[in-house]
Amino acid sequence: MMFKELHPSLRSAMYVVLFSFTALVAATFYTIRLTYKNFEPVMDKNYYEIGLNYEKAIETQKGFLKQGYLIKTSWDNQTILPLGESEITAQLEKSGVLAQASSMTVFLERNATTKNTAHYDLKSNGNGFSGKISLLEKGTWNLRLVANIDGKTFEREGKISVR
Secondary structure, eight states: OTTTTSOHHHHHHHHHHHHHHHHHHHHHHHHHHHHHHTOOOOSOTTHHHHHHTHHHHHHHHHHHHHTTEEEEETTTTOSEEOSEEEEEEEEEEETTEEOOOSEEEEEEEETTEEEEEEEEEEEEOSSSEEEEEEEOSOEEEEEEEEEEETTEEEEEEEEEEEO
8 A cells, every 4th residue: 555654534635636646647648649640730831921911812802892793603592502512603793794714713611620621623614614512521611712813812702501
């Protein structure tokens, strides 16, 4: 016995302290193991540069909106999308008239995780852009459409539900 010279009540207290300390150390190592096992990197490696250019990006976005730019998609009137592969068409409009963009990309993201983030480059079809998007997991997704207009980006964000 480790604490045999101590008074019985003090001996019990020492065993409780020893057990608590051992449990705390075990929990700490378990937490560290989980952290390394499920580690996810930052969402964007260029976060510092993006932060520096944040005001400029907001002004660019506001400028496009003032000029009447808008991105419309075939998913705009659908509240729930089916699981699996779905077709999406997107059009860039300026004041209600079809406008040109050099590219259009769709980003599907989850909140606070990069685990299932995916992006799809849509193909130009003469009347906008289209492509197939794989919706592999149920739930709510953040949808970002990014159009490249003369070297500047114009974005539209929204949410989609997959069932």
